[in-house]
Amino acid sequence: LDPPGRVLLLLSGVVLLWRWRHPVAVLWGTVAAVLLYLGAGYPYGPVLLTVAVAGFTAVVSGRRYAAWAAMGTLWAGHLLTVHVLYRWLPPSGDEAAPWTEEIVVATWVVALLAVSELARVRREQWARERAERARAERRRADEERLRIARELHDVLAHSISVINVQAGVGLALLDRDPEQARTALTTIKAKSKEALGEVRQVLDTLRAPGAAPRAPAPGLDRLPELVEQAASAGLTVTVEGEPPRLPPGADLAAFRIVQEALTNVVRHSGAREARVHIERRDGRLRLLVDDDGPATGADAGGTGNGLAGMRERAAALGGTIEAGTRPDGGFRVFAVLPIETEEDR
Structure with missing residues (x-):
């Protein structure tokens, strides 16, 4: 050259x-x-x-x-x-x-463009797959944040409600009945310790994602604890039916639904008695929690977040939640969870 x-x-x-x-x-x-x-x-x-x-x-x-x-x-x-x-x-x-040379040149141009188009399609496909994986990761992260927020809400709402009631009892009886006030303060101490333990367990999942929990998730086997805590807040709870053995996820959802329903009775109702009815039939778990009222505030039956949390837990299992006032007064929560229990297998 x-x-x-x-x-x-x-x-x-x-x-x-x-x-x-x-x-x-x-x-x-x-x-x-x-x-x-x-x-x-x-x-x-x-x-x-x-x-x-x-x-x-x-x-x-x-x-x-x-x-x-x-x-x-x-x-x-x-x-x-x-x-x-x-x-x-x-x-x-x-x-x-020679014209044969033009055929070679044309073939070379077409082959080059064909290879380039193939590379472009593959690159766009990889970009779509990366974007889809990123969206899936964000979706999983959002679902995990929602789950943790729901757990924290249920734990704190129930525990703080009991603590609030017991604090009121303790203040009212501090001078007249110091022994009863001491009992209320003891309940506050025990409940706050339990709430801190559950909150720490939930937050541990943030610090070590994917790690096995240190303690088992609560389930309907802890229903007697809810009854005892409600009793310490002045609410008598009658349980009808025997809790069946459930898968961990369904067991936790059922426990939290009952917990939130009883918490709403303590916070927003003047009722002194509540009933929890548990029934397993046709592969479905039916939970009924109601009281005779009357409501003590404008947000009778519970806060929007509490009811929304119960509905989300039920929907995650393909179930439903019905919550509202009863015709004769009071409030009722009715949950249906389509689950397969160990007795159904």
Whole structure:
């Protein structure tokens, strides 16, 4: 090659440094350099590799129509150069190229574009898969945050309600009946310790995601504890039916639903008695918690967050929650959880 040929070869390679930032401009620049190179009568060689790299980059970057137009221009320019303009272009006395050469050039252009399109499709597919994985991870993180928030709400709402009632009892009896006030304070201490333990267990899942819990999740086997805690708050709870053995997730959901329902009775109802009815029938667990009222506030039956949490727990298992005032007064929570117990297997 003479110096002008080497300059064209060098320029067509240097512009590739900007191929990802300006893929279309670089592609058209390499096409122009290649056509000048071939028009000057220089032999085929590495210069064709530069336009191949630029065309591949343009297609993969999504500029596929510009890439097809540029490669079509390259082929048409080559056709014009070797079959029409060769008479006036160097070297002198040159003859027209055979048409079989055009078939080879056309095949090379089509093959290059086909490979580029395949790479583009694969790249877009990988990008979609990465985005889908990222969305799935965000969705799992949101679900986990919702689960933890629901657990914390249920634990704290129930415990603080009992503590609030016992604190009121202790203050009222502090002077008249110190012994009864001491009992109330003891209950507050025990309940706060239990609440701290459950909150710590929930937060441990944040510090060590995926690790096995240190203590088993609560279930209906702890129903006597709820009855005892309600009794310490002045609420007599009657349990009808025997809790069946349930899978851990369903057992936790059932326990939290009953816990939240009793917490709402303590906080928002003047009733002194409540009933919990448990029934397993046709592969479904039916939980009924009601009281005779009357309501003691505008938010009778519970806060929106509490009822929403119960509905979310039931919906996660494919179940339903019905909550509302009874015709004869009071409030009722009725949950149906479609589950398979060990007795059903």
